[in-house]
Amino acid sequence: MTQAAGPAGSDTDAVISLTGRFADRDAWQAEGWCRIEHALELIGTRSAMILMREIYYGGRRFDDLARRTGLTEAVAAKRLKQLVADGLLQRRPYQDPGKRTRYEYVLTDLGRDLFPVLVALIQWGERLGRPGGVELVHVGCGSPLGVVVSCAKGHEVALPDTAARLVADGDGASAS
Amino acid sequence: MTQAAGPAGSDTDAVISLTGRFADRDAWQAEGWCRIEHALELIGTRSAMILMREIYYGGRRFDDLARRTGLTEAVAAKRLKQLVADGLLQRRPYQDPGKRTRYEYVLTDLGRDLFPVLVALIQWGERLGRPGGVELVHVGCGSPLGVVVSCAKGHEVALPDTAARLVADGDGASAS
DNA sequence: CTGTATCCCAGCGGATACTG
DNA sequence: CAGTATCCGCTGGGATACAG
Numbered sequence: 377m378t379q380a381a382g383p384a385g386s387d388t389d390a391v392i393s394l395t396g397r398f399a400d401r402d403a404w405q406a407e408g409w410c411r412i413e414h415a416l417e418l419i420g421t422r423s424a425m426i427l428m429r430e431i432y433y434g435g436r437r438f439d440d441l442a443r444r445t446g447l448t449e450a451v452a453a454k455r456l457k458q459l460v461a462d463g464l465l466q467r468r469p470y471q472d473p474g475k476r477t478r479y480e481y482v483l484t485d486l487g488r489d490l491f492p493v494l495v496a497l498i499q500w501g502e503r504l505g506r507p508g509g510v511e512l513v514h515v516g517c518g519s520p521l522g523v524v525v526s527c528a529k530g531h532e533v534a535l536p537d538t539a540a541r542l543v544a545d546g547d548g549a550s551a552s
Numbered sequence: 553m554t555q556a557a558g559p560a561g562s563d564t565d566a567v568i569s570l571t572g573r574f575a576d577r578d579a580w581q582a583e584g585w586c587r588i589e590h591a592l593e594l595i596g597t598r599s600a601m602i603l604m605r606e607i608y609y610g611g612r613r614f615d616d617l618a619r620r621t622g623l624t625e626a627v628a629a630k631r632l633k634q635l636v637a638d639g640l641l642q643r644r645p646y647q648d649p650g651k652r653t654r655y656e657y658v659l660t661d662l663g664r665d666l667f668p669v670l671v672a673l674i675q676w677g678e679r680l681g682r683p684g685g686v687e688l689v690h691v692g693c694g695s696p697l698g699v700v701v702s703c704a705k706g707h708e709v710a711l712p713d714t715a716a717r718l719v720a721d722g723d724g725a726s727a728s
Numbered sequence: 729c730t731g732t733a734t735c736c737c738a739g740c741g742g743a744t745a746c747t748g
Numbered sequence: 749c750a751g752t753a754t755c756c757g758c759t760g761g762g763a764t765a766c767a768g
Contacts, residue, residue: 411677411685412605412670416598418680421740422589425596429588433716438750444578451741453751478749489679491711492699493672494588501587503665504594507719509587514703515713523668523699527690535667537691540609543683597760614730627761629731655730 418462419490423447423455425497428490431465436480456481464490496523594638595666599623599631601673604640604666612656632657640666672699 419425426445435441442452459465464487471477498512499522512521526532595601602621611617618628635641640663647653674688675698688697702708 410602410605411674411680411682411687412601413598413677414680414682414685415673415677416601420598422592422596423741425588425592426586429586432711442750448742448744449751450743450753454741476749486679488711490676492701493669493676495701496669496672496699497591498587500666500669501589501591503662504587504590506587506590509590509719510716511587511719512714513717514705514707514709515715516707516709517703517705519704520717521701521703521709521714523672523701525668525671525697525699527693527697528695529690529693531690531692533690533692533697535608535664538688538697539691540686541689541696543685543687599761618730624762624764625731626733626763630761652729 415493418459418464419493421455423451424459425494427452427455427459428464428487429494431481431483431487432491432494436482437478438481441481459487463487492523495521499523591669594635594640595669597631599627600635601670603628603631603635604663605670607641607657607659607663608667608670612658613654614657617657635663639663668699671697675699 419428423445427441427447430441430444433444435444438449438452438456441456442449445452447455456465456467460467460481463484465481466484467479468482469477469479495512502509502511513519514521524532525534595604599621603617603623606617606620609620611620614625614628614632617632618625621628623631632641632643636643636657639660641657642660643655644658645653645655671688678685678687689695690697700708701710
């Protein structure tokens with residue numbers, strides 16, 4: 377099967393085997409096609425990632441977030457503002473009875489969806505062998521969390537069984 | 553239940569519910585306990601991550617890696633050297649018959665284990681909605697890849713069912 | 729082809745001081 | 749408590765030129 381790009385069927389996508397090289401990689405260059413780079417634009421900094429970590433660990437108020445991450449207030453403020461602007465967090469006012477209005481930072485759906493990335497990072501970080509640290513566990517059974525790579529149909533997938541598909545701008549959208 | 557740290561059973565680990573705050577978070581501070589930060593020390597830069605991406609896409613030679621990532625040779629060289637030093641990649645000489653010796657960069661086990669992080673990042677990057685891009689698919693069935701958060705026992709886990717466990721230096725190691 | 733060496737600038741992130 | 753303002757050093761990464 378010729379799975380190299382080209383006039384094979386619709387021109388909206390092409391599948392190229394990763395296991396067997398793929399010379400056409402160069403044709404993809406285009407502009408900013410890479411989703412990893414898109415993702416890194418938002419959480420590509422250390423401060424952004426560990427702030428998100430702290431939010432997952434239950435932090436909500438500016439003070440806690442800054443102290444627990446070890447970031448300076450200046451950096452924490454700047455980064456939190458950016459994370460809110462980017463839609464990962466939401467700044468929400470709330471009021472304890474008898475106290476003055478405070479603000480808390482809570483996850484948006486987009487922010488919640490980042491969780492697997494954090495888990496994958498923690499899992500890999502453990503692999504580095506440096507002792508100590510915090511790990512996440514399943515509350516139900518107490519065993520540590522990790523991520524499993526699988527396809528949308530539920531098959532568990534290993535690295536050699538993967539291929540890259542070029543998704544053109546239009547996006548098929550049709551339930552092919 | 554007092555699940556805060558302290559003399560509860562062995563002192564090698566403590567479980568703190570994430571869903572219900574956890575006041576003792578501050579007690580953890582210690583030194584460099586965070587695995588995410590360990591991980592980010594090695595792949596926390598844009599160049600490191602997209603070089604790894606390119607390796608997963610099948611790139612092996614310096615020239616290809618530099619061009620396809622869009623990095624300058626200077627940056628690519630520096631980052632590749634670091635990735636080799638950190639044990640994610642291996643620089644291997646090889647020789648096409650009749651040609652002079654060349655070098656290629658190939659994944660080590662540690663580098664291979666980073667794959668789930670990349671997949672999680674791509675999956676989240678797609679969520680950002682910017683059209684176009686490349687996605688990874690399962691060669692067997694053609695559906696796109698993603699990651700699933702699950703515990704070591706195989707249960708699929710959602711965010712509210714997670715807790716954080718402090719792993720002390722000694723590491724129990726005993727098959728408790 | 730596979731890098732090295734320089735120059736340069738923007739951004740991250742620490743420190744410190746100050747405001748509502 | 750929740751930031752803002754300023755200063756400043758470090759590194760990431762682009763550009764360009766050169767080397768084995």
